[in-house]
Amino acid sequence: MMMRRAEDGSVRFYCTAGAGMEAFLLDEVKRKLNATEVEHIPGRVFFRCRSNLHAMMRLKSAERLFLLLRKAPPTSLPTNPAKAASVIQQRIVGNPDLWSAVMSSWSSLQAELNECPGRGQKRRRDEDKESLNPPTFRVSCRCSGVNARSYNSQNLNRVIGMAISQQLGWKADLREPTVEVNVYISDDHCVVGIPLLRQPLATRSYLKHTGLRSTIAWAMASLCNLQEASVVLDPMCGVGTILLEAVQECPNGVFIGMDSDGAQLKKAVENVHAAGQKERVLFVQSSCMALPLPSSSVDAVVCDVPFGRKFSCGMDMSAALPHLLAEMERVLREGGTLVLLLSLQLSSLIKKLVPSEALESQSVGSTSETDVFQGPLNSLLLQSKHRVSLGSTDALVHTYTKTHVPRDAQVSDMKCTV
Incomplete structure (x- = not known):
């Protein structure tokens, strides 16, 4: 041709x-x-x-x-x-x-x-x-x-x-x-x-500090189903790459970045200032295991769950994943979207935590019924998976919709109100 x-x-x-x-x-x-x-x-x-x-x-x-x-x-x-x-x-x-x-x-x-x-x-x-x-x-x-x-x-x-x-x-x-x-x-x-261009399209001039590859960060933001005035949370935001990509897609949204590492948050703030978006993104130093937000308070949660040598964190992520997912599910409103970037190992583990993933595994015969642990995250419905390359390794982007507010969360909110 x-x-x-x-x-x-x-x-x-x-x-x-x-x-x-x-x-x-x-x-x-x-x-x-x-x-x-x-x-x-x-x-x-x-x-x-x-x-x-x-x-x-x-x-x-x-x-x-x-x-x-x-x-x-x-x-x-x-x-x-x-x-x-x-x-x-x-x-x-x-x-x-x-x-x-x-x-x-x-x-x-x-x-x-x-x-x-x-x-x-x-x-x-x-x-x-x-x-x-x-x-x-x-x-x-x-x-x-x-x-x-x-x-x-x-x-x-x-x-x-x-x-x-x-x-x-x-x-x-x-x-x-x-x-x-x-x-x-x-x-x-x-x-x-x-x-046609000397610089790759993937190079973002507004990023002072690089983290996750910008094209993958944008893809994750695009899967968040952002609407007017959406409230978007990244509970392990690092240098804020995903949030900065999301800001481009939703001019009137509210963006919250959290991380337990103060040094990472400092770089995130510098990135936001360099991009001219300092009024658009709020950063909070906090543990992802206890998010300081009310239940059902955000429209989208997007997270590059740390793994590997370069982007690992201090905790054992395999052990922490059930509680981390539960916190993300708690703050997500009904109908909201959860987008996660997971290593192949964590992607395999999550099948035992989210019932819709477990049923999918059973339907294709990749996991026996006795191996499937029907976890508590029954409000999360799997929408899509995308396998992407991070250079030296591959990862999977999982997208979920929260279909309802779990009964135990409703009871917990009632107790807080009383």
Whole structure:
């Protein structure tokens, strides 16, 4: 499939996405960009749209944004370098007119990005003249599968670069190229594109301190079913990454972050100030095991439950999980949403605590009836699970709805009232 501009002026793009994030990105490009021809392969979502570059920069679940040059079936490269160069020239580089059309679109989008009111006509003419010259480039190739047995990325970068120079007349520049040509070759796909932005979309300029990856934090916030004036709680907020993503999605919401670690809360406050949201988020130093909030007082609870070496906390989370879940269930109102990011181990454990998860396990035969512990959290109804990658490990995002207020909670509230 070759990239071309349609009659309506739309262009083919693609975004890279972390493992497990493709479904979020598919929904986002359809909803925010009114995109068409939306499709995906693992780690990439392709689409056509007329949206301007600034609109595409507001995609929150994407890693990087590219103009699509070519999306083709898998390319098998001969082990002989000379023959491989011929195949690359035909199947990866292809028609020079295609590259000229893509560079024309790339130049237009860069002009849109850099446009400012004070730019003079002379500077515009100079930039237009420069855009007609052959660009400098470098190749960034990622190869997997059968081809990776014969060629490493460095070798392919060189072979593809030579093919581009010979076919297009472009000059290689490894240090400060005009464009970077990205090539992805696997046993299933061959994708060629040019990135539109120097910084990844996943980089958030408003974060002074980083914690959970921003794309996953946004995905968790998007699952909270936020409405006007929603009250959102993160009982183990760390540096506040999830809350800052949620603030972007719900301008009139109320956001509360809690953490027992004062140093983490200090960083969270600095993040909120850097993002210009200091009036929107309240931070409280508190234990997640005894939340200082009334029962049924928040609309959504969202939490990256700590695990692993980097983000672990002082407590044994496996032992603490039942009480932690009970506290989250208590403060959540009926109809509210609970979103949790859990390690694979904690995800397995929670099946024994939430009846709806236990029944699901029984239905697929993964857990025997004698293994299932019908826990007290019977007001939580499982809505979805999403497996996502955290780099060195995977995790699961669980989403629940609170269907009713448990009877013991009602009795407890009555006693407090009396």
